[in-house]
Amino acid sequence: MLKVVHSVSQETKCFSIATVVLLCVFYTRMTSEKKSDIPVPDSAYPYIGHLLSLGSLPSETISKWHEKYGPIIKMYMGAQTWLSVDDPILAHKIFVTHGVETSYRPHSTYAYYYYSAQGKGIGFSQPGAGWKEVRSAVVSVMAPRQIERYTDMIQQQGQNLITQLEAITEKEGAVNPLKHLELYSLNVIFSACFGRAFRSVQDPEFITLIQLINKSLEFAGLQNDLPNFLPALSFMDRLTGIQGKMKNFITQQVNPAVKRFIQEAKKSDKPNIVNSLKENGYTFSEEEMNVLMFDLIGGGTDTIAVTLSWNIAIMCNYPQVQKQVTAEIDKFMEENGRLPQFKERAQMPYSISVIKECMRFKPTTSFGIPHAVKKDVIVDGYTIPKDATVISNMESMHKNTSMYSDPDIFKPERFLNHTKTMQAAANGKLEERDHFVFGWGRRVCPAIHMAEVEVFSAFIRIFAHCFVEPSSDGMPDIDHAQNIGINLLPRPYKVRLVKRMTGMAPV
Numbered sequence: 081m082l083k084v085v086h087s088v089s090q091e092t093k094c095f096s097i098a099t100v101v102l103l104c105v106f107y108t109r110m111t112s113e114k115k116s117d118i119p120v121p122d123s124a125y126p127y128i129g130h131l132l133s134l135g136s137l138p139s140e141t142i143s144k145w146h147e148k149y150g151p152i153i154k155m156y157m158g159a160q161t162w163l164s165v166d167d168p169i170l171a172h173k174i175f176v177t178h179g180v181e182t183s184y185r186p187h188s189t190y191a192y193y194y195y196s197a198q199g200k201g202i203g204f205s206q207p208g209a210g211w212k213e214v215r216s217a218v219v220s221v222m223a224p225r226q227i228e229r230y231t232d233m234i235q236q237q238g239q240n241l242i243t244q245l246e247a248i249t250e251k252e253g254a255v256n257p258l259k260h261l262e263l264y265s266l267n268v269i270f271s272a273c274f275g276r277a278f279r280s281v282q283d284p285e286f287i288t289l290i291q292l293i294n295k296s297l298e299f300a301g302l303q304n305d306l307p308n309f310l311p312a313l314s315f316m317d318r319l320t321g322i323q324g325k326m327k328n329f330i331t332q333q334v335n336p337a338v339k340r341f342i343q344e345a346k347k348s349d350k351p352n353i354v355n356s357l358k359e360n361g362y363t364f365s366e367e368e369m370n371v372l373m374f375d376l377i378g379g380g381t382d383t384i385a386v387t388l389s390w391n392i393a394i395m396c397n398y399p400q401v402q403k404q405v406t407a408e409i410d411k412f413m414e415e416n417g418r419l420p421q422f423k424e425r426a427q428m429p430y431s432i433s434v435i436k437e438c439m440r441f442k443p444t445t446s447f448g449i450p451h452a453v454k455k456d457v458i459v460d461g462y463t464i465p466k467d468a469t470v471i472s473n474m475e476s477m478h479k480n481t482s483m484y485s486d487p488d489i490f491k492p493e494r495f496l497n498h499t500k501t502m503q504a505a506a507n508g509k510l511e512e513r514d515h516f517v518f519g520w521g522r523r524v525c526p527a528i529h530m531a532e533v534e535v536f537s538a539f540i541r542i543f544a545h546c547f548v549e550p551s552s553d554g555m556p557d558i559d560h561a562q563n564i565g566i567n568l569l570p571r572p573y574k575v576r577l578v579k580r581m582t583g584m585a586p587v
């Protein structure tokens with residue numbers, strides 16, 4: 081009996097051990113499978129996937145999905161797989177640690193065949209020898225020492241901006257700053273590229289160029305590339321003739337204009353990027369130069385205008401912050417008899433913290449520029465599949481509580497100890513990053529220094545001269561946004577730029 085009991089208990093023991101082992105294996109598989117199963121929001125339709133579930137403001141919808149499903153989600157955009165990430169640590173691992181595999185750009189009919197003449201330029205070309213050379217050329221002409229050559233020009237453009245905004249406020253009682261910010265940003269990048277600028281927002285050449293940039297963004301939009309997502313609709317391209325329109329747009333409008341600007345720049349005695357590229361030993365074909373120059377003009381116009389537009393709208397909502405900024409500017413002016421330059425930013429810690437906090441609070445783009453994956457990579461147990469498109473959801477990423485305390489509160493003080501330039505922070509370690517507005521790794525914006533100088537110069541001039549106050553229409557709405565291309569813009573607003581009574585004329 082004892083023996084039997086012993087043998088039963090032995091069997092039970094063996095059975096129990098086997099069960100535990102099996103359960104462990106099962107549990108491990110379940111959990112590892114669970115972890116590598118990237119959640120898919122449950123609003124997908126057959127064939128079209130999530131295309132119709134994104135709504136009019138996809139970044140808002142995707143932020144809500146992240147809240148519900150976690151830091152990485154999978155969306156089916158018709159036949160394509162898209163992943164969105166909103167956790168900075170995970171994003172860093174995907175885009176930086178695995179940057180070799182994840183720094184490609186997704187295929188787009190307009191961007192590939194027409195805009196970039198099959199992969200030329202920098203923004204839409206694929207990593208390879210050509211892209212590397214163009215990228216290194218851009219990094220060299222955008223280096224801080226090169227941008228020094230444009231300091232006077234940037235300051236002059238900042239001065240013109242504030243003069244226009246003040247004049248319109250005086251004449252019309254209030255001003256919608258957007259067009260003027262576009263003129264400022266286009267003039268800065270255009271002068272840097274070609275050595276000349278436009279006179280006013282009525283200048284026909286300025287209007288034409290802004291139309292070309294906007295039309296290009298429109299062609300690059302998903303609505304003009306439906307067969308790329310839904311191959312069954314490929315007949316639509318023939319029906320609408322959209323590809324013919326794209327081709328004509330590039331060959332008959334964009335290329336002749338850019339070619340003319342390049343020819344003029346070659347003869348100009350003003351410092352300019354066309355000549356700097358040659359001086360730095362880069363010689364590119366005419367086609368490559370056309371694409372690259374349009375990349376720079378396109379990359380440098382809306383981004384800066386949108387950033388400054390948020391900046392003015394936010395500051396109007398926070399008059400106490402404006403007071404602290406103006407006090408810092410006044411102190412610098414009393415001590416130095418002039419306005420600070422970007423290289424003196426260490427003496428303006430509060431102002432640069434405000435600029436950084438505005439960018440965190442209202443990031444310029446919804447998703448950065450999408451990356452594509454060349455081969456499967458496994459990150460934190462998640463399989464990031466070959467050919468997937470990966471985006472960073474800027475809005476919820478900048479509200480991530482592991483990175484930012486009280487993320488819903490506008491609190492410039494959070495950056496007072498982050499004295500690094502945004503360029504250094506964006507290219508440094510994850511722990512040292514202030515925000516992620518300039519993207520990631522090998523594809524990180526190559527013009528961060530120029531962008532910082534431009535934003536600083538305009539910001540300092542606006543608040544050296546004025547207080548920004550609401551118009552009779554009310555306070556600018558900073559709780560909602562609208563999409564323009566890849567950027568997220570505040571809803572249209574008007575403000576009053578009211579002259580400050582300072583002891584000195586700010587110059």
Ligand code: HEM
Pocket residue numbers: 202203204215269375376377379380381383384387444445448449450451517518519520521522523524525526527528530531
């Ligand atoms: C506040 C202003 C700006 C913001 C927020 C911004 C943001 C970005 C972002 C998110 C990317 C994509 C990074 C990635 O793929 O991970 C990017 C790339 C790029 N940006 Fe900027 N940018 C700004 C200003 C500028 C300016 C002034 C220029 C031109 C002078 C410029 C030129 C470019 C170019 C050429 C690329 C493509 C780089 C590549 O694909 O290798 N950006 N920028």
